[in-house]
Amino acid sequence: MTAVLDSLAQGRQAIMPAMRAALERLDPTSRSIAYYHLGWTDLDGNPTDGGGKAVRPALALLSAEAAGAEPSVGLPGAVAVELVHNFSLLHDDLMDGDTERRHRPTVWAVRGAASAILTGDAMLSLAQEVLLDGDGPGAVAAARLLADATNELIRGQVLDVAFEQRNDVGLDECLDMAAGKTGALLSASTAIGAVLAGAPQPVVDALAGFGADLGLAFQLVDDVLGIWGEAAVTGKPVFSDLRARKKSLPVTYAITHGGALGRELAEWLARPEAPGEESVRHAAGLVEQAGGRKWALDEAYRRMAAGRQKLEDARIPDRAREELLSLAQFIVTREA
């Protein structure tokens, strides 16, 4: 635990100068909005202690180590995946109408839609610039990897938006959406350092596969927390995803595999009126009795095991493997 937090703190420390240097290339307005969004400053530009955990950069640095290189080789990749992650948060918060992130007002809520759109656009474009500036052997391959992952990320988001209007979403579709929305960028994060280091394809593939498994495991647990998580952990009230009638993975499993209970749940989700507290609690019971919660947690465990196996089968230094596994465990279980 402490080792993971140390490794995250070291990762954040290591990428800060490179992140700052990258953001220097933005126009002053976009840069100051990016600083606020990242939790580095308040709305007036005064430095703050905040900031995300920066798990993707930490994975990217470990990815370089997994290829036997210095962590610093992964630095442009660490910055680039963090930029793409934050591009997607800026646009998602706007599209979802979310007014808070990490207990602070979101950018669109305080600066308007145009600021969220343009700052997101600028961070996405900057991510490619950071990689293409590199002169190492893997710079171009890393840029390709990130562009592919970005397309996958957007595809997942498109499916997520489309699912809101549909009542017949299958479990495979739902897993495919999560693989795009959450898995693609985590997979790019765990692979990009090795790509920058010019690692052999089997090592890159193992790391990318591990990241994709990690992404799905994270999403499965996140969806369970979205229903049963305590506010202290999730920052949201209990049952919040059900209150928003989100067709998350446990809910979709319950509907498609839960027989009569699943049909009752599907009817509940299709009701036009907003559900009361008692009704939401009943729906959560339906998801649980229909096996949605158990399946999601079992499936998360299976994904983590599959990911671990990929790392164990690959020629990766033991220390880097251990750190990747510890960090993955931390990300999925959120033992913060």
Add this chain to the structure above:
Amino acid sequence: MTAVLDSLAQGRQAIMPAMRAALERLDPTSRSIAYYHLGWTDLDGNPTDGGGKAVRPALALLSAEAAGAEPSVGLPGAVAVELVHNFSLLHDDLMDGDTERRHRPTVWAVRGAASAILTGDAMLSLAQEVLLDGDGPGAVAAARLLADATNELIRGQVLDVAFEQRNDVGLDECLDMAAGKTGALLSASTAIGAVLAGAPQPVVDALAGFGADLGLAFQLVDDVLGIWGEAAVTGKPVFSDLRARKKSLPVTYAITHGGALGRELAEWLARPEAPGEESVRHAAGLVEQAGGRKWALDEAYRRMAAGRQKLEDARIPDRAREELLSLAQFIVTREA
């Protein structure tokens, strides 16, 4: 004239298969929205005759010819600049609240904000993928050029949004905004074919400079048409930019160089109430008497002359130079 229209039609024809192949890589939803936005289909997916003039792709193909290469060498660049152009239109229409483009409803107006944001994001990311897929000597340099131009484009858009809230915009700032918003991508379009062809730096620089001049000349004339243009040419009612109290280039010149007339114009722009027809006509008179219209047209002429000179000083085949100049003239004067 006919030659230019032929060249544009040929350019559109030449890039269609490559554009289609690129868009195949998008998820089906984003792809169908991109088809609609590009004017290739109606809202139900039925093919239509529409579509933009695709001047940027035509410039990119001529750019390869200017470097002594086959136009097809510029093809990935032609597709990429058209994708970035349309990414920016999708996001701009949403941010500006514009409900019509080319006499059809805009994407956000018919499919919602999320569709416009995500399809724009997908086209931006795809543009980089198209260039990085190339294996020619200039593919990476072209990807860098496009990422830089995209950052400049976004910077210009950020300034444009910021200027709406300010009453003290200087002429240099306004020219700098136009250089970003309009000049950067046209400059990338006129240079990217040569970059893909591996042309010597002086040729690339001359072409990039020519495109930047063309971009400013275009914006100056566009701003004049935004005030005095006939609806038949612009698709907008006469005085529309003044009615929206847009601080365009001729208006900013008039305010900053027009003495008492300029001050009267500035006061008019700062009034809180929406102006009546007579009042708008009076304001147009102020811009004209303060020299804003004449300056804008003179400055457009000077920029075009400067751009022409750059092409004449560079080692470029005569035919490519002539076609670039004809196309530039067409773009600026819109003799369609």
